Amino acid sequence: MDEPIYLDHHATTPLDRRVLEKMLPYFTEIYGNPSSIDHLHGNKAKVAVDGARQTIAKHLGCRKENEIIFTSGATEANNLALIGAFRKYRDKGKHLIASAIEHPAVLDTLKALEREGAEVTLLPVDSHGVVDLEALRNAIRKETILISVMFANNEIGTIQPIAQIGELAKAKGILFHVDAAQAVGHEPIHVYDMNIDLLSFSAHKFYGPKGVGGLFVRSFAPMVRLEAVTFGGGQERNLRPGSLNVPGIVGMAEALSFAATEQKAERKRLEQLSATITDALQTAFPDVKINGHPERKLTHNLNLTIPGVEAKALIHVLKSKLSFSAGSACSTTKVEPSHVLKAMGLSDDETFQTIRLGLGRSTQDAQGLAHLLIEGIGQVRR
Numbered sequence: 001m002d003e004p005i006y007l008d009h010h011a012t013t014p015l016d017r018r019v020l021e022k023m024l025p026y027f028t029e030i031y032g033n034p035s036s037i038d039h040l041h042g043n044k045a046k047v048a049v050d051g052a053r054q055t056i057a058k059h060l061g062c063r064k065e066n067e068i069i070f071t072s073g074a075t076e077a078n079n080l081a082l083i084g085a086f087r088k089y090r091d092k093g094k095h096l097i098a099s100a101i102e103h104p105a106v107l108d109t110l111k112a113l114e115r116e117g118a119e120v121t122l123l124p125v126d127s128h129g130v131v132d133l134e135a136l137r138n139a140i141r142k143e144t145i146l147i148s149v150m151f152a153n154n155e156i157g158t159i160q161p162i163a164q165i166g167e168l169a170k171a172k173g174i175l176f177h178v179d180a181a182q183a184v185g186h187e188p189i190h191v192y193d194m195n196i197d198l199l200s201f202s203a204h205k206f207y208g209p210k211g212v213g214g215l216f217v218r219s220f221a222p223m224v225r226l227e228a229v230t231f232g233g234g235q236e237r238n239l240r241p242g243s244l245n246v247p248g249i250v251g252m253a254e255a256l257s258f259a260a261t262e263q264k265a266e267r268k269r270l271e272q273l274s275a276t277i278t279d280a281l282q283t284a285f286p287d288v289k290i291n292g293h294p295e296r297k298l299t300h301n302l303n304l305t306i307p308g309v310e311a312k313a314l315i316h317v318l319k320s321k322l323s324f325s326a327g328s329a330c331s332t333t334k335v336e337p338s339h340v341l342k343a344m345g346l347s348d349d350e351t352f353q354t355i356r357l358g359l360g361r362s363t364q365d366a367q368g369l370a371h372l373l374i375e376g377i378g379q380v381r382r
């Protein structure tokens, strides 16, 4: 039997085979520790890591390559950015602002910081999932030290007005952290042009390997300082000690280069595929609702509320043909309504009738996909 078609590219993407080829020698031949700079084996690995750092820094618009700190992914980068900044700047103020629709890697870290004395304001979003800039202006206090707003949302794909928020944060002298896990490799990003101080990213969201990511830490106007949250051998400017994942880092840089080069054409292609799928679905079922911003969104995201159709039931009937997720977040013990959809004003029932399709490089036949979905929806409704 054929594998189901993969439509969950927000959760993770497959490793690009060209990237795998580039990584392979770093498992078996160039295996030195890049911190062992006294010998050739270590030096070869260091050259590879330095090259990867340069490539990533260039693609993100950094001024210096050492503004990139390698981590195990976006979760760790978010933890380092938020905890590290709070502990460094808490004497200046204890107030932090974030959007209500951040990923748990931000929201749960902020909860942990509240236990250390932080005061957190969560900003509302409109019905498209866009952060309310007026609410942001009103939330800023004398003691506000950091604003954290994601670049693009992992459920609905809405892209936030990052440059505008960056300008506001800069004018007020407040640090601006951006969780760009869903955007790096998919959307053009320039950290300096957008006045971003800290930016988190993760390779497995752009066809790179799992378990590797990074944090941009601005070093010019202002120079951002962080307290380390883990301790050890001093790697990554003492901010993220531990032996580096050389194959992963090499793969991440290679994946980002491919993604950046192919980004424009791929976005256009995915936009057309999304439009074909939604047109077909809405022709068959006019009550299907598309969530997220109509224009400012990731082109590979399709978040749909289908009245009367439980997402879990649809996933079940299509299991052998399609792999996709429900719009609501699941924990191991209970299913909870998505905090993102709730913040946009959906009812609990609507959140459970919402699915997330994450298209990707392997997505081809939009009409065929729409046909399968229409069949599945019909079956659940009957």
Ligand SMILES: Cc1ncc(COP(=O)(O)O)c(C=O)c1O
Pocket (backbone or CB within 6 Å): 010, 011, 072, 073, 074, 075, 076, 103, 105, 150, 152, 153, 154, 179, 180, 181, 182, 201, 202, 203, 213
């Ligand atoms: C917006 C966002 N932030 C953070 C993460 C966590 O990334 P990682 O898997 O690299 O820890 C994800 C992954 O789902 C995400 O979508």
